[in-house]
């Protein structure tokens with residue numbers, strides 16, 4: 280592994296990308312011709328992009344990626360809060376926000392704890408099992424809270440993983456087909472969940488939309504929780520491997536996430552010519568928004584950027600942290616050999632997530 284990441288899209292998987300990010304943050308903006316991207320790296324540049332109405336989450340001419348347009352996955356994607364802008368976004372954000380806020384974090388934490396405990400009871404805790412826990416728990420916790428039957432949680436987590444793979448930049452036709460099939464199954468499962476409990480509150484929050492929008496957005500939050508939630512939990516576990524830390528304290532999470540962020544970047548598509556933080560951008564440009572570089576920018580206010588900023592900032596932060604806390608509590612009760620588990624950590628995951636893998640060196 281070289282001392283410097285090959286490029287910004289490879290930085291989240293580098294053992295120490297922070298000197299590289301620092302030089303980018305000092306420049307503020309940089310153009311990467313090979314990637315065909317603008318890199319926004321200083322806190323000032325990142326804030327300007329995330330705050331600008333001309334910087335959109337999707338290209339104007341391609342609201343749904345061409346590879347999935349017309350499929351059930353494309354239809355759901357087009358209804359997601361995350362992929363919408365303007366008035367539709369503001370109204371969906373209120374509904375999703377109300378849905379998420381209706382859940383007490385204690386309940387999420389206890390659910391994560393219970394599911395992690397049951398998961399860990401089925402075998403010795405080695406690196407590969409930790410990886411499996413990290414892949415399973417964020418989606419399983421959310422699905423369980425929505426009323427998914429316990430016996431079907433592993434299947435739901437795997438189906439969401441297939442949706443994530445279908446939406447990856449390097450997905451091929453087979454991955455997209457598997458994702459579309461998984462989406463069909465998940466939407467059918469969502470349609471028959473009992474309307475008691477937390478799901479009832481979602482239905483109330485979505486009363487001005489049809490059932491398809493509600494179910495698409497429930498699928499959307501399960502999708503959002505998957506990779507970022509796994510990265511967050513893997514970071515929490517890695518920090519346990521380094522020594523005791525107070526994972527019940529949100530301030531401690533924030534401080535650690537600023538030093539070593541999990542969610543390294545997001546993207547924006549420029550809809551009209553604009554000048555932002557001193558940089559001229561043209562309609563059609565793409566910007567890689569380097570949240571991890573901005574969090575460490577010495578000229579910035581020393582805050583974590585892991586959950587984003589501005590109108591698309593993460594509404595799932597409290598829930599994600601409660602889930603990770605519950606899992607770490609259950610793991611600690613298992614008294615694993617932290618030192619051994621921390622010995623073989625590698626970084627491998629989607630380009631925007633700093634995902635720790637604990638079992639990469641273990642034999643199957």
Ligand code: HEM
Pocket residue numbers: 336360361362372375421499500501503504507508510511541542545546584585586587588590591592593594595596598599
């Ligand atoms: C229960 C787990 C989670 C849920 C339900 C969730 C949900 C969401 C949703 C719905 C959005 C879109 C908001 C909008 O467009 O208005 C979003 C954005 C975001 N989330 Fe989360 N999220 C979760 C976990 C996480 C975690 C663990 C991280 C970081 C480690 C994270 C980081 C972000 C970021 C950076 C954005 C903004 C992306 C952008 O501006 O392009 N999320 N999340």
